[in-house]
Amino acid sequence: MIVHPGKGKVVALCGGVGGAKLAFGLSKLLGSRLILIVNTGDDFEHLGLSISPDIDTVLYTLSGLANRELGWGRQDETWNFMAALEAIGGETWFRLGDRDLALHVERTRRLREGDTLTRIVGDFAKRFEIPATVLPMSNHPIRTMVATADGMLPFQRYFVQQRCAPPVNGIVFKGSRAAVASKQVLSALESPDLRAIVICPSNPFLSIDPILAVPGVREHIERSSAPVVAVSPIIGGKAVKGPTDKIMAELGVPATSDAIVRHYGGLLDGLIIDTYDERDRADLSGQVRVAQTLMKTDDDRGKLASAVLDFADQLTAMAIARNSKQ
Amino acid sequence: MIVHPGKGKVVALCGGVGGAKLAFGLSKLLGSRLILIVNTGDDFEHLGLSISPDIDTVLYTLSGLANRELGWGRQDETWNFMAALEAIGGETWFRLGDRDLALHVERTRRLREGDTLTRIVGDFAKRFEIPATVLPMSNHPIRTMVATADGMLPFQRYFVQQRCAPPVNGIVFKGSRAAVASKQVLSALESPDLRAIVICPSNPFLSIDPILAVPGVREHIERSSAPVVAVSPIIGGKAVKGPTDKIMAELGVPATSDAIVRHYGGLLDGLIIDTYDERDRADLSGQVRVAQTLMKTDDDRGKLASAVLDFADQLTAMAIARNSKQ
Numbered sequence: 001m002i003v004h005p006g007k008g009k010v011v012a013l014c015g016g017v018g019g020a021k022l023a024f025g026l027s028k029l030l031g032s033r034l035i036l037i038v039n040t041g042d043d044f045e046h047l048g049l050s051i052s053p054d055i056d057t058v059l060y061t062l063s064g065l066a067n068r069e070l071g072w073g074r075q076d077e078t079w080n081f082m083a084a085l086e087a088i089g090g091e092t093w094f095r096l097g098d099r100d101l102a103l104h105v106e107r108t109r110r111l112r113e114g115d116t117l118t119r120i121v122g123d124f125a126k127r128f129e130i131p132a133t134v135l136p137m138s139n140h141p142i143r144t145m146v147a148t149a150d151g152m153l154p155f156q157r158y159f160v161q162q163r164c165a166p167p168v169n170g171i172v173f174k175g176s177r178a179a180v181a182s183k184q185v186l187s188a189l190e191s192p193d194l195r196a197i198v199i200c201p202s203n204p205f206l207s208i209d210p211i212l213a214v215p216g217v218r219e220h221i222e223r224s225s226a227p228v229v230a231v232s233p234i235i236g237g238k239a240v241k242g243p244t245d246k247i248m249a250e251l252g253v254p255a256t257s258d259a260i261v262r263h264y265g266g267l268l269d270g271l272i273i274d275t276y277d278e279r280d281r282a283d284l285s286g287q288v289r290v291a292q293t294l295m296k297t298d299d300d301r302g303k304l305a306s307a308v309l310d311f312a313d314q315l316t317a318m319a320i321a322r323n324s325k326q
Numbered sequence: 327m328i329v330h331p332g333k334g335k336v337v338a339l340c341g342g343v344g345g346a347k348l349a350f351g352l353s354k355l356l357g358s359r360l361i362l363i364v365n366t367g368d369d370f371e372h373l374g375l376s377i378s379p380d381i382d383t384v385l386y387t388l389s390g391l392a393n394r395e396l397g398w399g400r401q402d403e404t405w406n407f408m409a410a411l412e413a414i415g416g417e418t419w420f421r422l423g424d425r426d427l428a429l430h431v432e433r434t435r436r437l438r439e440g441d442t443l444t445r446i447v448g449d450f451a452k453r454f455e456i457p458a459t460v461l462p463m464s465n466h467p468i469r470t471m472v473a474t475a476d477g478m479l480p481f482q483r484y485f486v487q488q489r490c491a492p493p494v495n496g497i498v499f500k501g502s503r504a505a506v507a508s509k510q511v512l513s514a515l516e517s518p519d520l521r522a523i524v525i526c527p528s529n530p531f532l533s534i535d536p537i538l539a540v541p542g543v544r545e546h547i548e549r550s551s552a553p554v555v556a557v558s559p560i561i562g563g564k565a566v567k568g569p570t571d572k573i574m575a576e577l578g579v580p581a582t583s584d585a586i587v588r589h590y591g592g593l594l595d596g597l598i599i600d601t602y603d604e605r606d607r608a609d610l611s612g613q614v615r616v617a618q619t620l621m622k623t624d625d626d627r628g629k630l631a632s633a634v635l636d637f638a639d640q641l642t643a644m645a646i647a648r649n650s651k652q
Contacts, residue, residue, distance in 0.1 A: 048435035078406050084428035088453045098424040102410035109374035127414045 008033065008195030010309070011188050011226075015039045015207020016054040017071060018233060018241055019200030020061035021295040025305030026198065027062050027132045028298075033195075034132035035188040037217070039202070040117070041137075041144035041173055041210030044156050046094050047085075049104040050111050053156070054207065055121055055136055056103055063128035071241070074099045093161045118182050135188065137211045140179035144210055145172045155206070164243040168250045171205055176213040181220075189220035196312030197221055199230035201293060203244045204263050205251070218267070227269040227315035229308055231293055232257040235274040240294060258284055269315050272308060287315060334359065334521030336635070337514050337552075341365045341533020342380040343397060344559060344567055345526030346387035347621040351631030352524065353388050353458045354624075359521075360458035361514040363543070365528070366443070367463075367470035367499055367536030370482050372420050373411075375430040376437050379482070380533065381447055381462055382429055389454035397567070400425045419487045444508050461514065463537045466505035470536055471498045481532070490569040494576045497531055502539040507546075515546035522638030523547055525556035527619060529570045530589050531577070544593070553595040553641035555634055557619055558583040561600040566620060584610055595641050598634060613641060 010030055014023050015038070027034050039054045053072075060066040060074055067073045077097035086092045096104065103124060110120045116139045125134045144155040148166035158164060189197070202208055212218045221228060237255045239245045245255040253259045257273045257280065270287035273280065278290050291307040292300060336356055340349050341364070353360050365380045379398075386392040386400055393399045403423035412418045422430065429450065436446045442465045451460045470481040474492035484490060515523070528534055538544045547554060563581045565571045571581040579585045583599045583606065596613035599606065604616050617633040618626060 047431050048438055049431070074410075078404055078424060080404050080424040081407065081427050081431075084400075084425035085432060088428060088432055088450055090428065090432045098404065098406040098427075099410035101407050101424075101427065102414060102416065105373050105375070105407075106411060106414055106416045112374055124414055 008193040009035060009188070009191045010196045010198060010312075011035045011037060011191070011194065012198040012200055013037050013039075013202075013208055013211050014054075014058065014200035015202030016042070016057040017061075018295075019054075019202035019207060020058045020066075021301050022198070022200045022231060022304055022308070023058055023132070024061050024298070025295070025301030025303070026308070027130070028302055029305050029309065031131040032133070035191075036132055036134050037137050037185055037188065037211055038134060039137060039207045039210050041142050041206070041213075042155050042159070043141065044143065044154060046156070047091065047096075048108070049096075049101075050108045051094075051096075051104050051156075052107065052117070052121075052136070055117075055134070056100070058134055059103075059121070059124055059128055059130065062125075062130045062132060062134070065128065073097050094156060116182070118184055133184075133188070135182065135184050137181065137185060137217065138179045138214045139182050140175060142176045142179050142210055142214065143174040144206060145174050146170075147172065159206075159243075164246060168247050170251075171209070173210045173213040176210065177215070179214055181214045181216045185214070186216055186220055189217070189224060194224060194226035195316075196309065197224060197226050197228045198308055198312070199228065199264070199268070201231040201233040201240070203233060203239070203242055203247070204260055205244070205247055206242075208264075212267075221267060227312045227319070228267055229270045229272065229312045229315070230260070230264060230268050231272045231291075231304065231308060232260050232274070232277075234260060234277075235294060236276050256280065261286060270311055272304075272311060287311075287318075334519040335361060335514070335517045336522045336524060336638075337361045337363060337517070337520065338524040338526055339363050339365075339528075339534055339537050340380075340384065340526035341528030342368070342383040343387075344621075345380075345528035345533060346384045346392075347627050348524070348526045348557060348630055348634070349384055349458070350387050350624070351621070351627030351629070352634070353456070354628055355631050355635065357457040358459070361517075362458055362460050363463050363511055363514065363537055364460060365463060365533045365536050367468050367532070368481050368485070369467065370469065370480060372482070373417065373422075374434070375422075375427075376434045377420075377422075377430050377482075378433065378443070378447075378462070381443075381460070382426070384460055385429075385447070385450055385454055385456065388451075388456045388458060388460070391454065399423050420482060442508070444510055459510075459514070461508065461510050463507065463511060463543065464505045464540045465508050466501060468502045468505050468536055468540065469500040470532060471500050472496075473498065485532075485569075490572060494573050496577075497535070499536045499539040502536065503541070505540055507540045507542045511540070512542055512546055515543070515550060520550060520552035521642075522635065523550060523552050523554045524634055524638070525554065525590070525594070527557040527559040527566070529559060529565070529568055529573070530586055531570070531573055532568075538593075547593060553638045553645070554593055555596045555598065555638045555641070556586070556590060556594050557598045557617075557630065557634060558586050558600070558603075560586060560603075561620060562602050582606065587612060596637055598630075598637060613637075613644075 147170040473496040
């Protein structure tokens with residue numbers, strides 16, 4: 001029995017590249033029924049500009065403007081601003097493409113004029129003809145800080161400038177306690193017709209935890225009657241991209257899907273692991289499905305999105321069956 | 327008798343394109359002995375960025391980076407930022423090239439951090455290997471406002487967005503009374519070895535008047551023992567570029583070199599007019615020289631600069647001769 005087949009809204013929590021690929025697949029299937037809650041813990045002020053890397057990656061990926069060769073930024077990008085900045089002695093460790101810069105300049109201008117990040121991102125998404133709703137996790141600045149042997153590093157200093165080299169002792173989401181989830185985020189999680197809450201295969205520590213740290217978000221997910229399905233970002237003990245496995249090792253957590261489930265601490269109703277890890281399935285408690293989680297093509301993205309939705313619908317059906325037996 | 331042949335400092339007041347061409351010629355002859363005081367009345371805040379059009383035109387012209395085809399901006403420029411900005415609904419009436427943008431972003435960042443425009447421009451000039459000293463007329467914001475039948479327009483709205491169409495009733499330099507000339511500007515005008523003060527063939531109303539409106543600048547020029555030489559921006563009753571003649575007509579001033587001299591009100595020791603206007607020479611009071619003021623090539627720029635310096639040196643020699651007779 002499938003509940004709401006092809007109906008109802010789906011909320012997906014995601015960070016940058018890996019998460020955005022699944023978001024792309026989901027958006028192809030769901031269109032305007034998809035609401036993305038995107039990490040802004042990586043946001044920072046650089047060159048006087050307000051930069052939202054995960055938000056922009058999601059916008060570029062969903063609109064088909066993402067640079068697939070680089071794995072970040074925009075396609076057909078040029079770098080003349082950066083070259084001219086270097087010539088006058090400006091900071092160049094964080095690469096901003098000429099086209100990409102338009103979003104940073106316009107976002108900064110509007111934020112300074114008192115606009116909210118939610119409205120700004122909504123307008124960008126509309127301009128990019130993205131049918132899904134793209135929501136920053138909060139309008140309040142929350143800044144992921146990485147505790148290392150060299151001291152506390154703002155996320156982009158750790159991630160880009162230091163290339164994740166310093167061993168991580170801990171992670172802090174500065175400003176999260178004082179932050180408030182936007183009403184759009186909370187009302188998305190309260191949608192009466194919510195089909196599923198999806199946790200994309202983003203870094204749990206750096207991309208999903210900041211979202212869950214926004215007051216009210218975790219509670220709203222726990223309270224929701226919709227099934228919560230995560231896709232594990234770990235394949236064969238490694239992260240597909242980024243420092244997830246390295247950070248897990250440094251934090252003394254084994255780089256396994258089981259550790260991911262435990263990390264989310266009872267939040268999940270189901271986990272999708274990669275076919276490569278099928279043999280580990282027996283070790284995992286709770287509901288687990290196996291699918292190809294490596295997304296190289298648009299077809300891969302669509303298939304994984306479809307598997308996620310099918311799994312969520314099955315979990316709903318199981319819950320209804322359980323309830324009717326009681 | 328030539329005083330200080332090839333020695334002493336030269337101060338030149340200039341605006342954008344036309345003035346910058348003579349500044350280029352002067353810099354080739356004088357190198358580090360040239361100090362430019364540049365109009366910042368055209369500066370404005372746009373897209374949240376601090377833009378200094380005349381300063382940047384001078385920097386690009388003196389470093390050989392200027393776009394000679396366009397007549398403004400940088401050579402080898404690309405416009406991908408602008409195209410991307412247009413796609414997200416940003417303002418595009420003022421065109422910012424990808425390379426050009428580097429100066430605006432870096433200037434804005436440093437100004438926000440409390441740096442002075444003088445230091446910022448000095449660093450840019452050093453990076454561009456410009457031997458001359460390039461000084462903004464003031465570190466205080468002074469904004470040229472154009473009074474038109476449609477009301478008061480900020481300069482760039484009048485000049486770029488409205489293409490100088492609205493008839494001009496008057497011009498106001500907002501903030502000039504409260505402004506202070508930088509100590510570098512005043513000490514340049516007080517140099518004991520000052521060979522000449524040159525007023526470049528910029529728009530007297532829009533480019534030179536704002537400089538003269540900075541408290542202390544006009545007085546320092548009047549008090550200086552160095553000869554003050556202007557190059558008329560009018561050739562055959564027309565401005566080579568820009569709205570000078572149109573504005574003169576709208577303000578009820580004939581578009582003649584004589585009107586330019588009267589406009590500067592006794593500030594000038596000598597005026598250079600174009601060979602085309604040689605027949606008008608008899609009508610002009612005071613010291614006048616004829617030279618080719620139209621600068622199409624680098625050679626034209628150098629020759630006019632040379633004529634300006636020769637004329638200034640002759641004026642000095644005449645003054646010395648007069649004094650020795652008394």
